[in-house]
Amino acid sequence: MVRSIDKAEKILHGLNSRQRDAVETIDGPVLILAGPGSGKTRVITSRIAYLRHIVGIASFRIAAVTFTNKAAREMKERLSPMLGNDLNSLSVNTFHSFCARILRTEYEHIGINRDFTIYDDADQMSLMKQVLQDINLDPKRFPPRSILSAISGAKSQLIGVSGLSSQSTNYWDEIVARAYERYEEMLISNSAVDFDDLIFKTYLLFRDVPQVARTYQNKFAHLMIDEFQDTNIAQYALAKQVIQETSNICVVGDPDQSIYTWRNADIRNILSFQTDYPSTKIISLEENYRSTQTILDAATSLIKTNTQRVEKDLWTKNGKGNPIIVSETYDEREEAQFVINEIQTLLKSPKNNYNLSDIAVMYRVNAQSRALEESCVRYGMPYQLIGGLKFYQRQEIKDVVAYLRLMINPDDDISLTRIINTPTRGIGQRTLDQVLRMARNKEISIISALRVITSEKHKKEETGLASRPVKALADFLKILDDLTSKKSELNLVDFIDLIMERTGYQRYLMDSANVERRGEERIENIKEFKSTAAEFALLGQQEGLPSFLESVSLISDIDNLKERSEAITLITLHQAKGLEFPVVFIVGMEEGLLPHIRSIDSGDPSELEEERRLCYVGITRAKEQLYLLRAFRRGFRGGSEPSVPSRFLVDIPPSLISPETLTSENRKVTRNSEQKTSLRNRLTSTSTKSSPYSSGNVKKEVTSQVLFQVGDKVNHDIFGKGMVVSVKPSREDSEITVAFDGAGIKRLLQSLAPLNKSE
DNA sequence: CGAGAATAGTTTTTT
DNA sequence: ACTATTCTCG
Numbered sequence: 001m002v003r004s005i006d007k008a009e010k011i012l013h014g015l016n017s018r019q020r021d022a023v024e025t026i027d028g029p030v031l032i033l034a035g036p037g038s039g040k041t042r043v044i045t046s047r048i049a050y051l052r053h054i055v056g057i058a059s060f061r062i063a064a065v066t067f068t069n070k071a072a073r074e075m076k077e078r079l080s081p082m083l084g085n086d087l088n089s090l091s092v093n094t095f096h097s098f099c100a101r102i103l104r105t106e107y108e109h110i111g112i113n114r115d116f117t118i119y120d121d122a123d124q125m126s127l128m129k130q131v132l133q134d135i136n137l138d139p140k141r142f143p144p145r146s147i148l149s150a151i152s153g154a155k156s157q158l159i160g161v162s163g164l165s166s167q168s169t170n171y172w173d174e175i176v177a178r179a180y181e182r183y184e185e186m187l188i189s190n191s192a193v194d195f196d197d198l199i200f201k202t203y204l205l206f207r208d209v210p211q212v213a214r215t216y217q218n219k220f221a222h223l224m225i226d227e228f229q230d231t232n233i234a235q236y237a238l239a240k241q242v243i244q245e246t247s248n249i250c251v252v253g254d255p256d257q258s259i260y261t262w263r264n265a266d267i268r269n270i271l272s273f274q275t276d277y278p279s280t281k282i283i284s285l286e287e288n289y290r291s292t293q294t295i296l297d298a299a300t301s302l303i304k305t306n307t308q309r310v311e312k313d314l315w316t317k318n319g320k321g322n323p324i325i326v327s328e329t330y331d332e333r334e335e336a337q338f339v340i341n342e343i344q345t346l347l348k349s350p351k352n353n354y355n356l357s358d359i360a361v362m363y364r365v366n367a368q369s370r371a372l373e374e375s376c377v378r379y380g381m382p383y384q385l386i387g388g389l390k391f392y393q394r395q396e397i398k399d400v401v402a403y404l405r406l407m408i409n410p411d412d413d414i415s416l417t418r419i420i421n422t423p424t425r426g427i428g429q430r431t432l433d434q435v436l437r438m439a440r441n442k443e444i445s446i447i448s449a450l451r452v453i454t455s456e457k458h459k460k461e462e463t464g465l466a467s468r469p470v471k472a473l474a475d476f477l478k479i480l481d482d483l484t485s486k487k488s489e490l491n492l493v494d495f496i497d498l499i500m501e502r503t504g505y506q507r508y509l510m511d512s513a514n515v516e517r518r519g520e521e522r523i524e525n526i527k528e529f530k531s532t533a534a535e536f537a538l539l540g541q542q543e544g545l546p547s548f549l550e551s552v553s554l555i556s557d558i559d560n561l562k563e564r565s566e567a568i569t570l571i572t573l574h575q576a577k578g579l580e581f582p583v584v585f586i587v588g589m590e591e592g593l594l595p596h597i598r599s600i601d602s603g604d605p606s607e608l609e610e611e612r613r614l615c616y617v618g619i620t621r622a623k624e625q626l627y628l629l630r631a632f633r634r635g636f637r638g639g640s641e642p643s644v645p646s647r648f649l650v651d652i653p654p655s656l657i658s659p660e661t662l663t664s665e666n667r668k669v670t671r672n673s674e675q676k677t678s679l680r681n682r683l684t685s686t687s688t689k690s691s692p693y694s695s696g697n698v699k700k701e702v703t704s705q706v707l708f709q710v711g712d713k714v715n716h717d718i719f720g721k722g723m724v725v726s727v728k729p730s731r732e733d734s735e736i737t738v739a740f741d742g743a744g745i746k747r748l749l750q751s752l753a754p755l756n757k758s759e
Numbered sequence: 760c761g762a763g764a765a766t767a768g769t770t771t772t773t774t
Numbered sequence: 775a776c777t778a779t780t781c782t783c784g
Contacts, residue, residue: 365771428760574772
């Protein structure tokens with residue numbers, strides 16, 4: 001008894017009274033409204049430890065659901081010292097992986113293959129194009145993107161094909177309903193599901209197969225949901241099903257941080273929760289432990305401008321801190337230089353003792369990262385870029401993934417069409433069309449169609465294919481069959497190597513490296529891909545590949561963020577949610593960018609309010625120092641246009657802003673010339689010598705400080721020994737031409753090529 | 760059939 | 775600016 005009180009004290013130690021309340025209220029529905037920096041994650045993890053150690057709930061009966069793998073991983077890390085081995089049986093997952101796991105266990109009940117493939121956006125797009133072709137719709141009149149987003153909207157509101165077609169009131173709805181129907185048929189025949197299906201199908205499973213639902217309802221005694229403001233209708237409905245037995249459901253969220261309604265997140269869930277569970281205990285966490293008073297005041301002033309809002313009073317015991325620095329530069333290049341320059345000054349100053357990892361630069365759209373990246377490279381500032389062109393969406397990675405998917409799901413026509421002629425093997429559009437036609441007529445998968453066509457009994461009159469293409473198809477089929485037969489003999493990494501070799505993909509990449517600059521990078525990416533695969537190889541030949549593929553499908557870029565890396569972080573405002581940094585720069589504080597033009601054009605005030613919340617999220621990431629920057633001109637799509645300061649700047653009281661950076665007329669007009677020249681002087685006086693840098697997505701040993709000269713003997717990781725024949729410096733890099741002893745003459749980019757001086 | 764050129768369309772945010 | 779698709783020629 002005494003011991004458990006000790007334990008309880010230990011778990012509750014350091015929590016404020018409301019946090020304690022949130023941890024100790026374990027029976028029945030709880031809604032925690034958690035302001036930014038209010039110790040939300042600490043509450044959730046303490047609550048789990050409390051449930052396990054004080055209440056004595058078996059860990060396998062506790063489930064916590066998050067939105068990103070990163071949040072799930074962090075939660076587990078924090079729980080690890082408190083739970084030890086219990087951690088393994090605890091269920092801490094993203095919504096999507098939680099569902100994927102259930103579906104792979106219960107696949108028989110929903111008539112789906114155990115090894116179903118999870119289609120990502122690009123796969124969905126290919127499939128939809130196929131759908132439109134099938135049902136004779138012009139993709140120019142009916143953009144596949146729009147149709148997909150309508151379908152996604154339907155699925156996240158639990159509306160199936162019949163539901164949608166019965167609801168359609170106009171031509172467009174009718175078109176969507178028809179596309180939806182065919183889309184679903186094709187997903188099934190491909191043994192595939194999309195992201196929304198993971199939730200929707202799990203919901204349907206529980207609704208329609210009560211004995212399965214009961215299994216999970218009896219299993220889970222407690223359910224916690226993080227970032228509840230981001231849930232959609234389907235996710236909330238599923239959560240209710242799961243916890244039906246006990247109603248011990250605890251949701252944590254902040255309506256002011258709802259920034260995903262465009263992705264069907266439905267803030268009404270917070271209201272529904274209180275009506276669905278009338279006995280809900282509401283706990284509001286309002287003490288902020290993260291930011292200075294100044295930053296918090298700025299955030300509060302900004303968010304108060306929103307009308308659709310529940311009042312919440314944030315406060316902090318932290319001191320006033322530094323004023324916010326608001327500045328204006330000429331264009332995005334100067335903006336980026338200002339950022340770098342300021343960071344260099346911050347790092348030099350001994351009083352803060354900042355590290356690179358303490359600093360983040362945030363922006364509205366990914367395209368803005370470009371100017372920042374260029375400046376980082378130029379000034380030798382190490383950075384990690386989150387998002388952008390995502391690793392698993394790169395062409396070469398998707399190609400290899402397509403081959404791997406086919407090894408366990410040969411019905412996946414989308415993957416098959418992706419690689420049937422990559423690298424080129426004489427199967428052109430005409431041939432492919434014939435194959436597709438046959439597959440459709442016979443209602444069989446493409447691979448089955450290939451078997452028919454290439455079988456000896458098959459008469460060519462049926463398809464009208466000449467002998468050469470048939471031979472090409474037969475060769476391709478043989479490659480796939482050979483590889484499939486080897487999959488259980490080799491470990492995952494060796495298997496990937498075999499695929500690379502047997503399909504000619506390795507050769508293809510090498511050749512592309514000769515002509516294209518990106519070829520080098522592609523080879524590097526495959527290396528990186530294999531090193532991730534290596535972790536899954538440990539699971540053995542049976543489980544390794546499926547687990548790897550699932551993780552590839554469900555991973556997001558934010559999951560790769562490294563907390564302690566020696567680099568500044570470049571990140572979108574959306575992805576920054578849940579993170580914190582001592583120093584935050586928000587760039588592009590301009591009308592049309594933040595708020596984004598689309599929210600302005602929509603004429604919908606709630607879209608503007610979402611933009612304001614996005615800005616609020618950004619500001620509240622900062623612990624000590626906040627910069628709000630804007631450019632007078634901003635370039636886009638080649639051109640460049642003058643811009644107007646963001647309306648959000650006006651929401652911030654001038655008293656919180658550093659006077660020396662405050663521009664005249666409450667920042668509405670450009671700075672006076674004196675300030676402008678002093679800024680320019682500061683920018684141009686910065687050193688321009690280059691030094692090592694890194695980008696988060698592709699790890700590479702950087703050799704950029706090594707200077708190559710014509711005549712140097714060099715060694716390349718892939719091409720071997722050679723001699724430099726020309727050096728052509730470009731803006732931030734050098735193009736080096738090397739005559740290799742074995743591999744001929746290659747043009748390489750210094751920053752990318754694994755090239756060293758050999759003596 | 761395949762490769763490169765010309766052209767059209769496109770971008771907010773992403774599990 | 776960047777990509778995806780269509781066109782054209784060997």
